[in-house]
Amino acid sequence: MDASAAYGAKTPGDRPLAPIRIAVLVDRKDQLENWQLALIDRILADDRFCLKTLILCPARTEASSSAFRLAASLERMTLGRQPVYRTVSPGFGDLHVEPLEKVIVSGLTAELDLVLQLSPLDLDPKIFTGLRFGAWRFSFLDAADRNADWFGYGEVISGQPATELAITVCRGEHGTEGTLASAEFNTKFSAVRNGDFIKERAVSLAMRELRKVARTRSITPEPSVTGRPAAGPPAPRALAIYMAELAKTLLARGQQALALKLKIAAPAWALFVGEGEPEDFDPMTAKLLKPDHGEFRADPFLFEENGETFVFYEAYNASDTKAHIAVSRLKGDRLERIGIALQAPYHLSYPFVFRDGDSIFMIPETNTARRLEVWRSVEFPLRWELHATALEGQSPADSAMIRVSGKWWLFTNLSEFHAYEDHCSELHLFEVDGPDLNWLKPHHNNPVVIGSIDARNGGRPFERGGRLYRPSQRNEHGIYGYGLNIMEVEELNLDTYCERCIRRIDPDFAAGIIACHHLDALNGRYIIDAMFKDQSHLLR
Known part of the structure; x- marks a missing residue:
């Protein structure tokens, strides 16, 4: 079902x-x-x-x-x-x-x-x-x-x-x-x-x-x-060229799979920072946060506490079988590594960190655990305890929770699949009571967005001038996380959800990158991730 x-x-x-x-x-x-x-x-x-x-x-x-x-x-x-x-x-x-x-x-x-x-x-x-x-x-x-x-x-x-x-x-x-x-x-x-x-x-x-x-x-x-x-079947010449290209692609993908299995390569994601607001910042001004010790980084979230700016992000090395959540201080255009914020027997990513009253919470991606998890900080930023769970038995990814006009809303990417598990194609929306997740009311038109060019969350939803915006991934060109959209949410209630794209960000702001799929901003600064085609371009 x-x-x-x-x-x-x-x-x-x-x-x-x-x-x-x-x-x-x-x-x-x-x-x-x-x-x-x-x-x-x-x-x-x-x-x-x-x-x-x-x-x-x-x-x-x-x-x-x-x-x-x-x-x-x-x-x-x-x-x-x-x-x-x-x-x-x-x-x-x-x-x-x-x-x-x-x-x-x-x-x-x-x-x-x-x-x-x-x-x-x-x-x-x-x-x-x-x-x-x-x-x-x-x-x-x-x-x-x-x-x-x-x-x-x-x-x-x-x-x-x-x-x-x-x-x-x-x-x-x-x-x-x-x-x-x-x-x-x-x-x-x-x-x-x-x-x-x-x-x-x-x-x-x-x-x-x-x-x-x-x-x-x-x-x-x-x-x-x-x-x-209606388009007909491919002509013989086009079909022959396609089959030859398919064979070359399969060979290249086989080499990539072997490198992953041997733990000598991994998707080379890294973080960039700059000044500006998500609606109009210039990604060409972004500066690379050079990784330490071969660490790849993705899905960054900014959070302010006691006058300091922290960055929570997915972290992994080529030798890892799963990622964990790391945290660093953002000092100018560099990161000061603090340590591992959260680690689990399963893969963790997308550490959506937010505040409710005096408490700080994190919703990491835990789709391999087949549930949504909310963690509460007991000693910021390195100690967290499991606070609530929801969507048991389902496969939620890249979840975010935000309060709009006094109501809490959960945005999550669920995957209902038989042969092709995929979290890029469906955005599901729930009204919830808050971080306790005592109840969830599904939107009447779930999935409220269908399609890989705009459904998957790509960062923290934010409000500007009384308007709500949602960063989303643009998965196209055969590349996961190819680009970013800024979606303006025009209508939000249990009966209707409507949004429009006001901005697109392409992976063209740094040499060697082929994708950028996550954005967050705080106090006039932004942070964005990008994937390099070759990890040697990043780690050298």
């Missing part, structure tokens, strides 16, 4: 609403893909929905060549294998299956609110446009036929920084098509993985939109871009 559904479909005092009646359109009833099984499973597990039937429809005729199908199958065998999906809902085995012709003749469509297309079909969408919420379809189905799937190839071959996913809806007397929701995701090095990853994320996007319909009983699609033909 996905993270938002785990909190239940109704709250005390809600009037029970009739379930949304759904049918799923597929080209087969057996050998469904994992993402298809997961989406059906979650619909069945949620009492806001009634899955009436699977409707068997004719598959789209072949558009792909035998050469492409062979190349794609070889890539899938080597890079696209996934664990078997085990269904959770007990109703899965009792699903009703009907052919399209029988559904049309029997008038079953009168018992439906919407249909959800999960396969590439040779189908007139206007058959279902009379339904209250229309016919929903994923954009990647345009890049597939009955025997092949080329979704994701075009973006990898052309070097697109991100790959788009959209859910469109067709409804009304004239079968008007609109875009219900869309998101962009970091393009992978492998086209098969690129497509499979986005299909897994499509489950979260679809479930969020279905929950909106169940709660509001309405949809508000945006006009779709028309006149743009």
Whole structure:
């Protein structure tokens, strides 16, 4: 079950609403893909929905060549294998299956609110446009036929920084098509993985939109871009060039993996400091905080106590198997190392340090412990005790808690996954009582942000001039943490979350860096991290 559904479909005092009646359109009833099984499973597990039937429809005729199908199958065998999906809902085995012709003749469509297309079909969408919420379809189905799937190839071959996913809806007397929701995701090095990853994320996007319909009983699609033909399979020459580049990439990645295993290399993150505010500072003025003893540093947070400025950050060496939280004093443009603030049997990073009254708290990233942890300082800055936990059994990353207009809000990146664990694609929002975490109220539209170009937290949320801002990562170009965004939060309550990007920061402010993914600021100074392409550029 996905993270938002785990909190239940109704709250005390809600009037029970009739379930949304759904049918799923597929080209087969057996050998469904994992993402298809997961989406059906979650619909069945949620009492806001009634899955009436699977409707068997004719598959789209072949558009792909035998050469492409062979190349794609070889890539899938080597890079696209996934664990078997085990269904959770007990109703899965009792699903009703009907052919399209029988559904049309029997008038079953009168018992439906919407249909959800999960396969590439040779189908007139206007058959279902009379339904209250229309016919929903994923954009990647345009890049597939009955025997092949080329979704994701075009973006990898052309070097697109991100790959788009959209859910469109067709409804009304004239079968008007609109875009219900869309998101962009970091393009992978492998086209098969690129497509499979986005299909897994499509489950979260679809479930969020279905929950909106169940709660509001309405949809508000945006006009779709028309006149743009669907991309076909890659041409033979483009495919050959892609396969050669893929082989070179796999060799390079294998060398990197070997270096990590031998503990002779690690992602070379370092910290830079400068003067300015997060909205308008010039990163070209940033100065490198030269690491000590081969220590790599990331996710810095600034904190003031007794007139001194402290920096808490993720710290590790190439020889380490996991990171810990270190703390230093910031003295001008250099760090004075104090020591290890927090260490655990599991990986720690993103030490979000904040004050509530007379107490100082830290929320480190602890996703490998499968829970969110709040630690309280008992002897600042080196002694901390576990104060509270939440989201047990889930995988939260890069969490931040902030009080806005008297209410506490928890921003966290949860990963609901089967084959591709990922914390860059979903931002979840909760109203909470504060650091004690006695209760959490999930936002009605969780995940409130979907997409790797802006979902993942990239530093401390902050207020300026009565406005709330959220630094976020921009994961694209196939690079984790490629760049930063400053997002202005325009609306924040349990029903609505709206933000817009007011600034982007690219990794171009120092020689040799290829990524920058975290920012914090305090008293007119900022601190930012960046990753060097080659650790020798940093450590020499």
